Amino acid sequence: PCGSPDNGRVLPGPPLDPRFPGPECPRSIVRLDTGPDAGREVLLEIPPGPGSPDLGAGDQIQLGRSPQGATDIYAFEDFTRTVPMALWLLVGAAVMVAVGRWKGLRALIGIVVALIVVVGFVLPSILDGNPAILVAVIGGSAVLYLVIYVVHGINLKTHAALLGTLSAMLAAALLSWVVIETTRITGLSGDSTTQVQVFVQHVSLTGLLLAGFIIGALGVLNDVTVSQSATVFEMRHLDPHAGPVEVFRSAMGVGRDHVASMVYTLVLAYTGSALPLLLLFSLGTRSPLSILTSDVVAVELMRSLVGAIALALCVPLTTAAAVWLSRDVTSEELDRATVGTRA
Known part of the structure; x- marks a missing residue:
């Protein structure tokens, strides 16, 4: 007893x-x-x-x-959970290297680099009281520069992907600020945010929310921009005499399918993370509209929306950058720029 x-x-x-x-x-x-x-x-x-x-x-x-x-x-x-988690991380790394080979190994290095930037620069800078949105943009840019070139090599394809991702990230930063200002979401409904307010009072919660929006969009943006840039260079490699407008239109057709699949993937990922919370809401007497507009749900919905809009913008931006960079490239240079894609 x-x-x-x-x-x-x-x-x-x-x-x-x-x-x-x-x-x-x-x-x-x-x-x-x-x-x-x-x-x-x-x-x-x-x-x-x-x-x-x-x-x-x-x-x-x-x-x-x-x-x-x-x-x-x-x-x-x-x-x-130190030992079991370490074992699962080793299993995941082994699978990535076995399937992706050198690219899988470089992807693991990219993950480590991204974590080092976030832990070594973004978090200390925010704790020092620097503007969170500026820190997130600088840290995100550093992650993109390092990870894209480490994983995909230094070539025209990655230059175009980087240009598209940086442009979409800046658009996401501006859009995040506008969304937070107009909807007046605070993020105070989350337990971790409340603890930050108690223990680190000098950190702006709005800025922290903005930084989360920006960094959260980087992963999916990078995936789409690299694929879109690779599509353009493959098309130019297959038909070097195709005009810029023709290549742009064809690549946009591929990009639209990619964006459509990534948008609902993004929304479903956020919905899955909030599923226990939505279940608790469904047990109450609040209306569906009241639940969707509550701060705790609105944060996830707006984060999904910002990510979806940034995804939609990155496709034409990256496609235009890739078409422009490949406009006067010789067949030999196209071979070097696309060899990583074919590998």
Whole structure:
């Protein structure tokens, strides 16, 4: 039964029985490996219910520690997932390299570079109080320059993709600012945003929301622009005598299909991440319109909208840049510019 006075405390000996026995619950003895009480044991009582962790012998877990008088009280915080997550990351990396070969390896390097830029530049700059939208644009541009050339090489195809992505990213930055100002979404409904407001009060939540919109759009933009640029150069390689207008129209036909598939993919991805929240809303008495216009849902909807518009804009921008860069290119130069695509 639950209710032991030793619950959450370091055990001096066998745990005491409850003075007033309550409902039955699992009782676990946890050995502390780190912290001021390392090497000692703690009793944990976790009442059964929705979301309660199912602890078993040998589980590695994390505990939260809070002072209470002269002693500390420990409580379950989360499972330790370092080893299984590391194994899954290795599996994912192995699959990418096995399928993509050198391009897969360069893609992994690109991911590491992007994370280094975000963690090493974007986050510290925002914490220093710099304008979040400016930091996001500079950090996003740095990620694009490094990742596109690392993954796809230095050639005309990647130049065109970079021009298209940068143009669409700037459009997404401007559009994000207009959307947030006109809809007056704050992002305060999210738990993490609320914690930021409490612990890092000098950071602008609106700017942080803007930065999230911009960086969130980069991945899908890069995918579309690289594919669109490659399409143009392949068309020019197959028919070097085709006119710019003809190539532009043909490539736009491919781009429209790509954008259509990516837009609903983007919306479904955001919807999937918010599915538990939408389920909770559906249990209440609020109207569908009220749910869709609430801050927590509106943030995801507007992020999807900004990403979709940026996607639509990047296709003609990238196509025009690729057609312009390939207008006077010789057949030999086209071979060098498209060899990465065919590989």
